[in-house]
Amino acid sequence: MFKKLLSILFLLLTFHCFGQQDAEKNRSGFKGDFTVGKNEFLLNGKPFVIRAGELHFPRIPKEYWDHRIKLCKAMGMNTICIYLFWNYHEEQENKFDFSGSKDVAEFVQLVQQNGMYCIVRPGPYACAEWDMGGLPWWLLKKPDLKVRTLEDPYFMERAAKYLKEVGKQLAPLQIQNGGNIIMVQVENEYAAFGNSSEYMEAIRKAVRGSGFDKVQLFRCDWSSTFNEYKVNADVATTLNFGAGSDVEKQFKAFKKMHPEAPQMCSEYWTGWFDNWGRQHETRSISSFIGSLKDMLDRKISFSLYMAHGGTTFGQWGGANAPPYSAMVTSYDYNAPIGEQGNTTDKFFAVRNLLKNYLLPGEKLGEIPAPISTIAIPKFELIEQAPIFENLPRGKKSEKIQSMEMFDQGWGRIIYRTELAPGKVKRKLLIKEVHDWATVFIDGKPIGKMDRRRGDNSLEIPSSASSLRLDILVEATGRVNFGEAIIDRKGITDVVELSDGNTVTELKNWTVYSFPVDYAFQKRAKFGPKSKDGPAWYRGNFELAQTGDTFLDMSTWGKGMVWVNGHNMGRFWKIGPQQTLFVPGVWLKKGRNEIIVLDVDKPLETVIAGLKEPILDKINPDQSLLSRSKDQNLNLSAEKPVLQGSFAEGNGWQEIRFDKVKKGRYFCLEALNAQTANDPLTTIAELELTGIDGKLLSSLKWKVIYADSEEITAANHAADRVYDKQESTFWQSQSVGDKPQHPHQLIIDLGEEVQLKGFKYLPRSDKSKAGMIKDYRIYLKTDNYNF
Numbered sequence: 129m130f131k132k133l134l135s136i137l138f139l140l141l142t143f144h145c146f147g148q149q150d151a152e153k154n155r156s157g158f159k160g161d162f163t164v165g166k167n168e169f170l171l172n173g174k175p176f177v178i179r180a181g182e183l184h185f186p187r188i189p190k191e192y193w194d195h196r197i198k199l200c201k202a203m204g205m206n207t208i209c210i211y212l213f214w215n216y217h218e219e220q221e222n223k224f225d226f227s228g229s230k231d232v233a234e235f236v237q238l239v240q241q242n243g244m245y246c247i248v249r250p251g252p253y254a255c256a257e258w259d260m261g262g263l264p265w266w267l268l269k270k271p272d273l274k275v276r277t278l279e280d281p282y283f284m285e286r287a288a289k290y291l292k293e294v295g296k297q298l299a300p301l302q303i304q305n306g307g308n309i310i311m312v313q314v315e316n317e318y319a320a321f322g323n324s325s326e327y328m329e330a331i332r333k334a335v336r337g338s339g340f341d342k343v344q345l346f347r348c349d350w351s352s353t354f355n356e357y358k359v360n361a362d363v364a365t366t367l368n369f370g371a372g373s374d375v376e377k378q379f380k381a382f383k384k385m386h387p388e389a390p391q392m393c394s395e396y397w398t399g400w401f402d403n404w405g406r407q408h409e410t411r412s413i414s415s416f417i418g419s420l421k422d423m424l425d426r427k428i429s430f431s432l433y434m435a436h437g438g439t440t441f442g443q444w445g446g447a448n449a450p451p452y453s454a455m456v457t458s459y460d461y462n463a464p465i466g467e468q469g470n471t472t473d474k475f476f477a478v479r480n481l482l483k484n485y486l487l488p489g490e491k492l493g494e495i496p497a498p499i500s501t502i503a504i505p506k507f508e509l510i511e512q513a514p515i516f517e518n519l520p521r522g523k524k525s526e527k528i529q530s531m532e533m534f535d536q537g538w539g540r541i542i543y544r545t546e547l548a549p550g551k552v553k554r555k556l557l558i559k560e561v562h563d564w565a566t567v568f569i570d571g572k573p574i575g576k577m578d579r580r581r582g583d584n585s586l587e588i589p590s591s592a593s594s595l596r597l598d599i600l601v602e603a604t605g606r607v608n609f610g611e612a613i614i615d616r617k618g619i620t621d622v623v624e625l626s627d628g629n630t631v632t633e634l635k636n637w638t639v640y641s642f643p644v645d646y647a648f649q650k651r652a653k654f655g656p657k658s659k660d661g662p663a664w665y666r667g668n669f670e671l672a673q674t675g676d677t678f679l680d681m682s683t684w685g686k687g688m689v690w691v692n693g694h695n696m697g698r699f700w701k702i703g704p705q706q707t708l709f710v711p712g713v714w715l716k717k718g719r720n721e722i723i724v725l726d727v728d729k730p731l732e733t734v735i736a737g738l739k740e741p742i743l744d745k746i747n748p749d750q751s752l753l754s755r756s757k758d759q760n761l762n763l764s765a766e767k768p769v770l771q772g773s774f775a776e777g778n779g780w781q782e783i784r785f786d787k788v789k790k791g792r793y794f795c796l797e798a799l800n801a802q803t804a805n806d807p808l809t810t811i812a813e814l815e816l817t818g819i820d821g822k823l824l825s826s827l828k829w830k831v832i833y834a835d836s837e838e839i840t841a842a843n844h845a846a847d848r849v850y851d852k853q854e855s856t857f858w859q860s861q862s863v864g865d866k867p868q869h870p871h872q873l874i875i876d877l878g879e880e881v882q883l884k885g886f887k888y889l890p891r892s893d894k895s896k897a898g899m900i901k902d903y904r905i906y907l908k909t910d911n912y913n914f
Contacts, residue, residue, distance in 0.1 A: 155243050157306035162245075162344050164364050169390045169429060171245075171310070177427050178310075178392060179482065180207035180247055181435025184256065185235045186216050187459055188438045190228070191713040192469060192499070193235055197242050199465050200435050201493030203475055204482025207310070208239045209247040209394075209431045211254045213262035214290050216444070219537065221266045221286075224293045233297045240308035242493075246301075247431065249313040250294045250335070252276075252287040253321075257401045257446045257455045260615065261608035265537040268530070268616050275613060276318070278327050287331070291338040299339025312340045313394075314363055319353035320852060321610065332360055348394040350854055351378045352780055352889070355385060365389065368433075370397035370855040372415030372893035375422040377778055392429035396420065397855060398474065399434070399462025400843075403453040404604070405580065406752070407843045408704040408744035410462045413477050415893065420478070424485045432478070436469065437461030439709045442695040443538035443644045443688075446608030447563075447615070450826050451847050452579050454563065454604035456705040457697030458743055467709055467741060468676050469499055499712065502675035504737025509667030509724060512733075513652035514659050515542075515600070515642070516571060522638040528623050530562075530616035531603060531641070540602045540642040540727060541618045545634055547588065547595040552627060554588045559621035561601060564686070566662070566727065568598040573661065581750060582830065588625070597634075599623070600662060602686065602727050604698065610852045612827055642725075646693045649723050662727040667735070669722065674715040677737035678707035682745070685728025692720055701728070702749050706742035754834040754846045761833060761872050762913045763797065768904040776802050776899070778892060783905075784885035788819055791907035792880045793832075798871045799902040809836075809871035810898030812857040813889040814849045819882040826850040828878025833912070836860035836867045846873055857891045859898055880909055 153160060153172075160172045168175045181200035188196050200208060212232060218224050226232060239246045253276055254262035267273055267283065274280035301307030314332045328347070335345065346364040349356070354365055365386060369378050379391050398416055400409035423430050437459035447454040460467040464475040483492055519542070523534055531541050547569075556567065563579040567586050577583035588595070603617035623634045642648070652664045679689065681699040689696040689708055692715065696708045722735065769789050774781055794816065798809040816824045834846035837858065844859035860871045890899045906912075 154240060154245060154308055159306045160303045162303050162310035164344060164390060166388050167390055168427070178207050178247075178429035178431065179205050180209045180429075180431035181205040182209040182395070182431055182433045183436055184211055184434075184438060184459075185232065186213060186229070186444070187440055188436070189711040189713050192711065193238055194242070195469055195496050195499065196436050196438075196465065197239055197244065198493060198496040199469065199471070199475075201242055201244060202495040203435065203464060203478050204486070204492055205244065205432075205435065207245040207247060207431070210235070210249065211256050211262070212248070212250045212294060213254055213256070213258050213444075214251050215259060215262055215264040217293070218264055218290060221264070226293075226297050233301065236298060236301050236307070236309065240301075245303070245308045245310045247311045247313070248298060248309055249316060250291060250298075251316065252290055252331070253316050255316055255608050257459065258440070258608055259444050259446050259538075260606040261446065261613060263613070265532060265606070268532040268614070269535075273614060276315075276321055276327065277324065278330060284330060288334040288337070291334045295338030295340060299341075302340065302343040304342035309343055311344045311346050311364075314345050314347045314359070317349055317368065318347070319349040319356040323356040325358040328357055328359055332363060346394070351381060352854060354382065364392075366392040366394035368395035368397075369393060369892065371399070371411040371419060372895070373419050374778065374894045375419055375426065375428070379428075390429065391426070393423060394431050395433035396423070396430045398432050398464060400856070401461060402456045402458065402704055402743070403448070404456055404700050405702045405746070405748060406453065406704070406845070407746060407839060409843055413474050416474065417477050417481060421481055424481070432464065434459070434461045434463040436465035437463045437467065439467055439697065441697050445605040445698060447605035448609055448851060448853075449607045449612035449615070450829055450850060452563070452607070452612075457699070457708060458705050458741065460741070460743055468501065471495065471498070500675040501739040502671075502673065502677050502712070502737065503739050504669055504671070504677055506734050506736040507667060507669045509665040509722065509733045509735065510657065511654040511666040512657040512659070513654045513664040513666070515662040515664070515727075516598075518652045518664070519640045520642070522640050525637045525639055526635050528619050528621070528634075528637060530620045531618035532616055534639055534641055536641040536643060538603060538617075539644045540600060542640040542642075543599045543601070543619060543623070544638045544640070545597050545636055547597050547625065547634075549592055549594055550588070550590050550627065553590050555626045556586045556588050557624040557626060557631070558584055558599065558619060559623070560619065562615065562617045562620055563602065563604045565599055565601045568600065570596050571598070600727060611825060644688065644695060646690050646695065649690055649725065657733065660729060665724045665726065665730070665733050667722050668719050670719055671715060671717055674717060675712040677710050677712070677715075677739070678741045679710055680707055680736045680738050680742070682706040682742070683732040683734060684724065684730045685726045687724060687726040687728070690723045692716065701747055703746040704744050706745050707738060709741065710737070752839045752845065753837060754831045755837075759833070759914050761835065761874070763795075763872070763906065766906050766908070766912065768797075769907045770905040771903070773902050774888060774890075774900050776901075778890055780887055780889050782817075782885065782887045785883065789883045789907050790880060791883070791909050792877050793874055793908045793911055794877060795872060795874045795906035795908075795912065797904040797906070798869060798900045799904065800869050801897075802899040802901045803896055806897060807866045807868050808860050808862055808898030809869070809900060810844075810857050810859045810891045811849045811873070811888065811900070812854055812891050813852070813887075814875075815887040816877070816881070817884045817886060819884060821884065823887075824877070824881060830876045830878070831873065832876045833872065833874040833914070834858070835872050838862045849873065850875070854889060854892050874912060883907065
């Protein structure tokens with residue numbers, strides 16, 4: 129018995145030494161190795177399960193980098209995963225910046241100093257709810273631009289040049305060179321965009337050619353799309369999925385194709401992002417922890433996306449489409465570490481779970497001291513600078529052009545021209561407002577247009593004299609995902625005037641650009657408040673001590689905030705976010721300056737600093753429902769083009785019609801659910817197959833009717849069925865009165881099409897609630913009766 133105890137003690141001490149030695153080697157610049165083994169990753173020849181937490185250094189003040197890294201280590205992570213955003217490091221073509229808060233090498237070395245490894249995801253495309261998915265805006269100056277494809281040599285040339293610059297910064301930090309970078313990603317979720325194996329091979333070669341010649345490469349996709357293209361054998365395959373997923377089913381197809389490959393969830397979604405005008409997103413601790421424990425029990429590597437989301441300061445927030453929906457400034461993500469770096473219940477749930485899966489010799493890191501928060505008493509911004517009294521130098525343009533064609537990346541833009549006299553009221557038609565506009569006649573506002581609603585027309589009053597037309601457009605985020613990523617800002621098509629008989633294109637514009645940098649804002653000429661309308665407001669507040677705070681913007685309209693020269697990001701009264709996070713390191717004792725640009729109209733020009741954020745207060749400017757009051761669909765006279773039953777279980781199901789069908793208005797009617805007495809209907813995604821066998825673009829689609837949607841207890845709106853996000857879904861109302869079957873959904877496809885069939889994806893989590901059993905499909909060229 130004594131000998132057995134000695135043997136066990138010897139083994140424990142040996143493992144303890146190995147654990148300590150690996151950590152010390154990681155810190156001291158030991159030249160190591162990380163490779164793919166049989167069913168496992170190998171770190172210096174030993175099995176290694178990656179427990180990664182994703183952090184985005186641009187979303188964290190540099191002074192807090194070390195704090196956030198230490199929090200991840202305290203939660204049980206052994207690795208930090210990072211994105212690089214191309215547009216963040218090359219804001220202007222050929223002007224690369226990796227200094228200061230953009231010094232990614234310093235961040236990676238800080239990770240190493242904390243005894244952790246690093247996974248690098250350099251792009252060129254990232255997504256991450258970041259403007260244009262990380263692609264630089266100046267690419268859009270090329271009229272026929274194509275991205276993420278070999279079809280555009282210019283894009284490929286610029287992407288390769290960017291990757292070489294990344295390599296100069298980070299290739300020396302590969303583990304084989306004594307650094308801590310164990311893996312580098314090739315592209316990102318490419319199968320959600322394309323299926324060109326040739327393109328992926330070109331990017332792989334560009335990554336290798338940039339200096340990442342030794343490190344293990346990998347790529348990530350969803351379990352439903354990972355086999356859409358082929359990759360070189362030196363690129364490991366990983367999968368992305370969210371909280372509550374059935375881990376066995378997620379890896380089922382993967383294990384068949386790669387029976388000896390290690391398994392990794394490279395993005396395990398801990399929460400979800402928020403959109404302006406939509407409910408705040410959360411994911412329960414129980415569903416999140418359940419799937420995480422399942423992966424740990426199976427020795428599946430993972431990366432928590434996000435471990436800490438942080439804040440999308442400045443202009444960097446992205447958008448989704450279709451339908452167009454811009455991201456809020458907070459990237460709290462309902463992650464384990466909150467926006468301010470605060471520990472949450474989810475943080476401690478992860479920490480308590482991971483303590484049971486540490487290697488011998490490993491121990492959880494100490495939780496760093498919290499960063500203090502302060503309250504700032506309410507103060508008033510007493511100075512004002514109206515936009516129309518502070519116009520920059522204008523540029524002439526015969527035709528309407530997008531913001532990018534005037535060498536402007538972000539911000540606001542005014543288009544001005546003269547309208548001839550008109551004896552009757554006329555209609556102003558603006559094609560493709562990107563993204564929110566106010567129309568002025570002789571300096572007075574006559575209406576607003578919102579891309580989210582598809583607004584495109586306003587009535588112009590009759591006039592015996594000529595009129596000055598001003599269109600003020602605010603750009604919110606560029607689309608960061610899917611085929612709509614070519615997302616130019618301002619007005620991207622034409623402006624026309626119709627008198628009911630003739631339609632005339634308006635020309636001869638003067639254009640005024642309002643960029644987002646602080647140097648431009650501080651040039652405004654401030655005076656006492658005197659006018660309504662779009663304007664800058666300036667104020668000061670005094671501090672005896674500094675600390676993190678949250679600016680309460682709930683009395684303001686729509687715009688952007690600068691504090692002591694730092695751009696805090698966008699605000700919008702519609703919510704759900706009503707505060708802006710201000711890091712204490714950007715404040716100072718004594719007097720602090722704040723400038724607010726509001727392109728709408730504030731109720732009060734006051735601000736206070738709160739100790740807690742407001743991320744869940746929505747003030748919708750329109751009904752969030754796809755069904756108007758007292759609207760009832762009548763299908764009694766309609767004949768379905770198909771009636772059938774879906775198979776039980778997860779995964780895509782493809783349905784073919786007996787012959788090609790024509791129509792514009794597609795209606796799916798769910799008659800019942802797979803589980804008896806289940807009143808719900810849920811759909812993750814719908815795709816339609818055209819006459820050529822290819823999937824139809826959904827950019828023109830719009831939900832015009834859903835008999836029931838859950839938009840209060842959770843964000844399950846009907847347009848989730850074509851948002852290209854497999855982890856989100858439409859769900860009929862699940863709280864309070866639960867409407868019974870049948871449930872109907874109608875999509876206006878934007879034009880008449882010919883269909884061979886459709887594809888249906890049930891919800892992808894472990895729940896079976898609302899999975900459809902029997903259904904009917906209707907397709908009409910004209911709308912339905914209500």
